Amino acid sequence: MLNIIIPIAASSSPNKKDFFSYPLLLKEVMGKALIEYLVENVNKIEGPKKITFILNKEECDRFHIDNTLKLLKNDCSIIKVKGKTSGAICSILMGIDQIDPEEELIIVNSDQIIEYNYNQIINEFRSKKVDGGLLTFKSIHPRWSYVKTYEDKVIQTAEKNPISNNAIAGFYYFKKAKDFIEGSFKTIYSDDNLNGNFYTSSVYNQMILDNKYITCYTINQDKYYSFYSEQKLKEFEDYLKNKLYGYK
Numbered sequence: 611m612l613n614i615i616i617p618i619a620a621s622s623s624p625n626k627k628d629f630f631s632y633p634l635l636l637k638e639v640m641g642k643a644l645i646e647y648l649v650e651n652v653n654k655i656e657g658p659k660k661i662t663f664i665l666n667k668e669e670c671d672r673f674h675i676d677n678t679l680k681l682l683k684n685d686c687s688i689i690k691v692k693g694k695t696s697g698a699i700c701s702i703l704m705g706i707d708q709i710d711p712e713e714e715l716i717i718v719n720s721d722q723i724i725e726y727n728y729n730q731i732i733n734e735f736r737s738k739k740v741d742g743g744l745l746t747f748k749s750i751h752p753r754w755s756y757v758k759t760y761e762d763k764v765i766q767t768a769e770k771n772p773i774s775n776n777a778i779a780g781f782y783y784f785k786k787a788k789d790f791i792e793g794s795f796k797t798i799y800s801d802d803n804l805n806g807n808f809y810t811s812s813v814y815n816q817m818i819l820d821n822k823y824i825t826c827y828t829i830n831q832d833k834y835y836s837f838y839s840e841q842k843l844k845e846f847e848d849y850l851k852n853k854l855y856g857y858k
Contacts, residue, residue: 612732613709613787614652617664617701618675618720633669634721634837636678640850644837645675647723649682655716655728662687662708664701697807699794711788717810719780722836723846724829728781731827735783738762741822742784742814747831749777753838755811757826764824767811769804776826779834782810793817 618635635645652661663679667690670676676688687708695701702717709715716732724745735743744764746757754777758766766773784790793813802812814824835846 611710611713612655612657612659613713613715614655614659614661614718615664615702615705615709615715616648616652616661616718616720617698618666618669632673633675635675636673637837637843639843639847640854643678644723645678645720646682648718648720649679651723651725651728652718653683655732660687660708661685662689662705664689664691664705666690667692697803698810699797699808699813702810703791703794706787706791709787711791712786715784715787715790717780717782717784717790721838722780722834724779724781725833725835725849726829731781732783734827735785735825738825739823740783740785740825741789742782742817742824744783744811744814744824744826745779745781745834746776746826746828747779747834748775748828749831750775751777754778755809757811757814759826762825764814764826765818767814769809769811776828778811779829780810780836782813789813789817789822 636643661683663686665675665688670690676690679686679688689705691701691704731745744757750772752770752772755767755769756771756773757764757776757778758774759776790813793816796816797808797812802808802815817824835842837843
């Protein structure tokens, strides 16, 4: 069984003064909410899989995101987190009791769309028999996380620090979920945080210290859409128009 966890608990919060300022994932592009594109891409992953969403309870109460996700994927699991967590790792750990530690785990960020064949990526990681894998694209901007490599191995990750030009796209593969779980607790114990938040990429540093085989799979930057600005939403809309109708 392939376990897929999508943490949304740490998603961009709406303006608290405006009840109808909806969360990022409910923004619509070409008549569909961003969450629909995300779920569609994950659904294309082949084989038996279990999808778990980590949600913010307050946003569920206000915007019923849990009901929206059940409509899109009726057999998904929903975990609601009260309040703010100390980063992605802490949110994801809320769902570990539903995961077999010996099974595969994939973590997908919720504030992005990756227009790539996930099956091709997963099969590449499996064929290499890696313990962990990341997606990367070329960039030097410090808004991203980064990996440093030697030959085909990842030897270091860093948050918001361009230690190479291999930026991390938010797709994380673990051959065994227990490596993520153990690495997460080691990350927290060692207090490896950035501004009080613990990030998923830091788990790989702990795995590297344990001599685990970590690699990366590089995609073209134009296949990665991270919605940190209105301009990025517009770029994704232009991409869809060109894909569907052959024009921008």
